[in-house]
Amino acid sequence: MIKRNLLVIGLAVMLSACGFQLRGTGQTELAIKELDLSARNAYGETVTQLRQALQTSGVNVHAGAPYKLILTNEQESQRAASYAGGSGRSAEYELTTVLSYTIDGHNDTNLLNDKLEVRKIYVHDGNNITGSQQEATQARKEMRRELVQNMLVRLQLLTPTQLEVLQQKADERAKAEADAMEAARRAQDETPQQSPLQLPMN
Known part of the structure; x- marks a missing residue:
């Protein structure tokens, strides 16, 4: 038992030295x-x-x-995954939550649009409504924690340098769009306005 504990501790130390963190432990x-x-x-x-x-x-x-993370939409859906028992009073339900988000930079320019999705199955027992509701509530709490953890992982992959590159591209797109609109406006201003066609009077 002691050897086993030492082995586990040794592996944990090795993994942490490599930068690995167990889910739900430590800081990201x-x-x-x-x-x-x-x-x-x-x-x-x-x-x-x-x-x-x-x-x-x-x-x-x-x-x-400098940068803004905006949670634009959080949508939950539920579907029956399977039925259990001859009476059909028990069923597995699959919960799905999709979290859409954007990252904006300077001057509210959009740099990134993406979404996260988590799923979890819980059992609904028709003979135990209260217990089933509690299980559904617990499943939703776990899904929310998973969403937050996944968002941190996404953000962990973003560096200030990458955001600066995205900002530069967004600025270039915005400038190109502004130049195109200005060119269209000038072309419209320079186009002679034709007078309404007058039909000869008989």
């Missing part, structure tokens, strides 16, 4: 140190937990940060 180191965070549901559980997780990871979350 982010290269982004400043971030503005908002959501359609400004006081929802997801954005609240994400803000806390970001702050725990050393990110200064505040308005006016």
